[in-house]
Amino acid sequence: MESIRRSQPQDFDKVLSSMCTEPHPLAQEAAAEFLATNPGDPATYQAIAELETKAINRLSEVAGLANPHGYIASGGTEANIQAIHAARNRANDETASGQANVVAPASVHFSVNKAAEMLGVDLWIVPVDDDYRADLDAVTAAIDTDTVAVIGVAGTTEYGRVDPIPALTDIAHDAGAHMHVDASWGGFVLPFTGYAWSFADAPIDSMAIDPHKFGRAPIPAGGLLAREQATVDALAVETPYLETTSQATLTGTRSGAGVAGTVVAMEELWPAGYHQQYNRQMDNTTFLADQLANRGIEVVTPTLPLVTAAVQPATIEALQADGWRLARTASGHLRIVCMPHVSRTSLEAFLDDIDRVRPWLLVTADSLLPDTILLDVREGGGFLG
Amino acid sequence: MESIRRSQPQDFDKVLSSMCTEPHPLAQEAAAEFLATNPGDPATYQAIAELETKAINRLSEVAGLANPHGYIASGGTEANIQAIHAARNRANDETASGQANVVAPASVHFSVNKAAEMLGVDLWIVPVDDDYRADLDAVTAAIDTDTVAVIGVAGTTEYGRVDPIPALTDIAHDAGAHMHVDASWGGFVLPFTGYAWSFADAPIDSMAIDPHKFGRAPIPAGGLLAREQATVDALAVETPYLETTSQATLTGTRSGAGVAGTVVAMEELWPAGYHQQYNRQMDNTTFLADQLANRGIEVVTPTLPLVTAAVQPATIEALQADGWRLARTASGHLRIVCMPHVSRTSLEAFLDDIDRVRPWLLVTADSLLPDTILLDVREGGGFLG
Numbered sequence: 001m002e003s004i005r006r007s008q009p010q011d012f013d014k015v016l017s018s019m020c021t022e023p024h025p026l027a028q029e030a031a032a033e034f035l036a037t038n039p040g041d042p043a044t045y046q047a048i049a050e051l052e053t054k055a056i057n058r059l060s061e062v063a064g065l066a067n068p069h070g071y072i073a074s075g076g077t078e079a080n081i082q083a084i085h086a087a088r089n090r091a092n093d094e095t096a097s098g099q100a101n102v103v104a105p106a107s108v109h110f111s112v113n114k115a116a117e118m119l120g121v122d123l124w125i126v127p128v129d130d131d132y133r134a135d136l137d138a139v140t141a142a143i144d145t146d147t148v149a150v151i152g153v154a155g156t157t158e159y160g161r162v163d164p165i166p167a168l169t170d171i172a173h174d175a176g177a178h179m180h181v182d183a184s185w186g187g188f189v190l191p192f193t194g195y196a197w198s199f200a201d202a203p204i205d206s207m208a209i210d211p212h213k214f215g216r217a218p219i220p221a222g223g224l225l226a227r228e229q230a231t232v233d234a235l236a237v238e239t240p241y242l243e244t245t246s247q248a249t250l251t252g253t254r255s256g257a258g259v260a261g262t263v264v265a266m267e268e269l270w271p272a273g274y275h276q277q278y279n280r281q282m283d284n285t286t287f288l289a290d291q292l293a294n295r296g297i298e299v300v301t302p303t304l305p306l307v308t309a310a311v312q313p314a315t316i317e318a319l320q321a322d323g324w325r326l327a328r329t330a331s332g333h334l335r336i337v338c339m340p341h342v343s344r345t346s347l348e349a350f351l352d353d354i355d356r357v358r359p360w361l362l363v364t365a366d367s368l369l370p371d372t373i374l375l376d377v378r379e380g381g382g383f384l385g
Numbered sequence: 386m387e388s389i390r391r392s393q394p395q396d397f398d399k400v401l402s403s404m405c406t407e408p409h410p411l412a413q414e415a416a417a418e419f420l421a422t423n424p425g426d427p428a429t430y431q432a433i434a435e436l437e438t439k440a441i442n443r444l445s446e447v448a449g450l451a452n453p454h455g456y457i458a459s460g461g462t463e464a465n466i467q468a469i470h471a472a473r474n475r476a477n478d479e480t481a482s483g484q485a486n487v488v489a490p491a492s493v494h495f496s497v498n499k500a501a502e503m504l505g506v507d508l509w510i511v512p513v514d515d516d517y518r519a520d521l522d523a524v525t526a527a528i529d530t531d532t533v534a535v536i537g538v539a540g541t542t543e544y545g546r547v548d549p550i551p552a553l554t555d556i557a558h559d560a561g562a563h564m565h566v567d568a569s570w571g572g573f574v575l576p577f578t579g580y581a582w583s584f585a586d587a588p589i590d591s592m593a594i595d596p597h598k599f600g601r602a603p604i605p606a607g608g609l610l611a612r613e614q615a616t617v618d619a620l621a622v623e624t625p626y627l628e629t630t631s632q633a634t635l636t637g638t639r640s641g642a643g644v645a646g647t648v649v650a651m652e653e654l655w656p657a658g659y660h661q662q663y664n665r666q667m668d669n670t671t672f673l674a675d676q677l678a679n680r681g682i683e684v685v686t687p688t689l690p691l692v693t694a695a696v697q698p699a700t701i702e703a704l705q706a707d708g709w710r711l712a713r714t715a716s717g718h719l720r721i722v723c724m725p726h727v728s729r730t731s732l733e734a735f736l737d738d739i740d741r742v743r744p745w746l747l748v749t750a751d752s753l754l755p756d757t758i759l760l761d762v763r764e765g766g767g768f769l770g
Contacts, residue, residue, distance in 0.1 A: 007432045007436055009419050009422045010431065010432055015429060017428075017429050018423065018426060018429050020421065020638060023420060023421055028417070032420070035603035036405065036408055036604065038405050043710070044403050045395055045403075047395055085503060110624055110632075118470060118503065120505040219423055220459070220636070220638065220640045237495055237498050238498070250466075250503075251460055252462035253405060253459075254460075255459075256394070256604065257642065258640075260392075
């Protein structure tokens with residue numbers, strides 16, 4: 001165990017970039033207990049197979065799905081791939097001609113690019129509106145007779161936005177296409193908002209929703225949910241040597257730890273615990289957004305627990321050098337995900353460090369300081385702007 | 386935690402059907418510690434990213450790969466899918482015409498069917514020889530100019546056979562195709578045999594090799610190894626919001642538990658511990674094969690720690706009713722995988738139960754008993770033959 005003795009998992013105190021978080025302690029305990037189980041072989045590993053059914057039933061409650069179909073996946077990427085995979089296969093049954101395509105907003109997660117490349121379907125990426133949400137006119141214009149699926153995001157990776165899911169669903173279904181919602185990140189906070197995003201809000205066909213993000217399950221625990229069993233069946237391959245006869249998952253052997261952790265986290269937290277967590281993290285989000293704005297930093301108004309702001313690259317790099325784990329959007333915004341491990345104390349320490357590496361904005365928020373002072377700061381702190 | 390309090394992971398004592406096993410205790414401990422880490426986001430989760438490099442380096446030692454390239458996958462299915470995916474993509478760069486195909490023996494794991502269906506490549510399944518190994522003439526005959534990959538199995542799922550890897554590699558390379566070896570199950574026992582199976586034995590292009598099988602890492606821990614970085618690069622998609630810029634894995638968020646468990650298991654067991662484990666399980670395999678043969682049961686001569694035998698379906702069902710987890714091959718053989726958790730004591734208990742549910746073979750191994758006695762047994766034991 002020499003490597004591990006010298007290596008510790010990161011402390012979450014300074015992790016502001018991740019959509020994963022500290023699992024619920026009891027979920028972690030359950031996961032450790034089930035590390036040697038394989039829900040991919042349900043006849044051999046019966047206890048974990050039963051827990052997977054429980055996990056899907058609970059997950060369906062969160063997502064407003066009355067008749068649960070689906071499985072616990074390795075994460076949102078697998079769930080997105082398999083949703084597009086199912087849509088492609090179901091469309092193939094109906095129309096043999098044409099090169100299948102998928103229509104998705106520019107805010108869609110890169111797993112959709114992965115899926116399209118892999119599955120050999122074209123991907124039409126359409127613009128988002130001024131508030132980073134799918135532009136309905138652009139989606140409508142991109143759809144053609146070969147469109148097999150439309151994707152909407154309920155909690156985008158970069159800006160935490162919720163696409164207009166019911167309207168997208170109408171557009172998709174008018175074109176005979178499958179409607180998939182990627183709620184991988186947003187699924188465990190959206191039930192406590194007014195957004196229309198779920199199976200209960202629109203006749204969507206499938207959803208990605210990850211217990212291992214806001215759901216507080218340990219990694220790996222994603223969820224693929226489907227309104228119809230036919231969507232899951234479209235993914236099935238025969239399994240000659242297992243006692244069960246087919247398998248609809250992308251991976252074969254799967255993590256029992258993730259399944260057991262999901263069941264325990266949801267038994268502990270759904271709905272009250274997740275609601276409290278949402279309230280707390282939205283308070284932290286508002287606090288951080290206000291504090292950044294007070295420092296003259298342009299902040300994109302947050303709608304879910306995620307703050308994006310126009311912070312200079314050099315400042316971000318200086319903060320990273322101090323140990324903060326930070327990510328940027330493709331357009332360069334600093335992006336802070338207020339996951340459950342991100343406490344008020346941690347955000348206050350982060351703001352203190354911002355003030356230390358860019359002290360001039362304590363003096364004036366609206367104008368640049370004279371070059372001489374900037375130069376002094378550069379010499380002292382080793383950064384560029 | 387109500388569900389988990391009522392649910393326990395299966396006891397491994399009666400699991401004879403699985404290619405997974407009890408992890409090494411220290412590997413399990415390390416995995417539990419890293420359950421909240423994500424090697425899919427290496428800039429944020431740096432400690433686990435470093436451990437993944439160690440894991441790939443060690444895995445490459447086992448597989449005879451001098452310059453390690455690859456990653457820790459969710460399992461053999463992902464590794465097989467990604468190998469075919471890379472072969473397809475690399476071939477596309479060279480030849481734009483034709484419908485790509487893959488050639489594999491009938492013994493290939495069903496994940497290859499999954500891969501072909503998903504990736505839109507044709508799959509030519511060719512017969513095996515009388516000893517369940519890839520028939521070289523059949524492989525040669527199936528290959529055409531659109532063949533992008535040939536697959537050989539080093540330790541087949543059903544009969545534990547090792548395909549003639551060097552000859553298959555020659556055939557593949559003569560046709561300009563990628564040579565992939567599926568050593569998902571066999572990879573941690575084959576170094577202690579005389580088989581030619583590894584990167585050191587033939588110029589193979591990629592390999593699936595699973596730490597979570599004989600490698601004693603917890604689930605999920607598979608391995609994709611490649612001779613050239615270009616194979617891994619052929620899988621990469623851009624990752625706009627992560628600090629790293631591309632990702633070659635099939636899944637996005639990945640299990641740090643599997644990675645940490647892999648490193649610890651290999652530090653503890655490679656090579657001496659795995660060698661001892663191989664010797665012990667081959668002894669158990671020989672013991673079981675002999676004992677079954679002594680009972681007049683036709684046994685397929687084992688070559689790796691896996692026993693297949695012609696046991697009546699009703700006997701298998703009676704043993705399953707007693708709690709034994711058993712699997713059958715597609716052709717109906719009982720298939721017992723002598724994984725590290727399968728002890729001599731457990732096999733003796735299994736043989737006792739065989740004797741109990743089919744007592745007539747204690748009387749005579751070579752002839753059927755009179756119907757009247759069979760009927761008596763049926764009435765007492767509730768089985769059919």
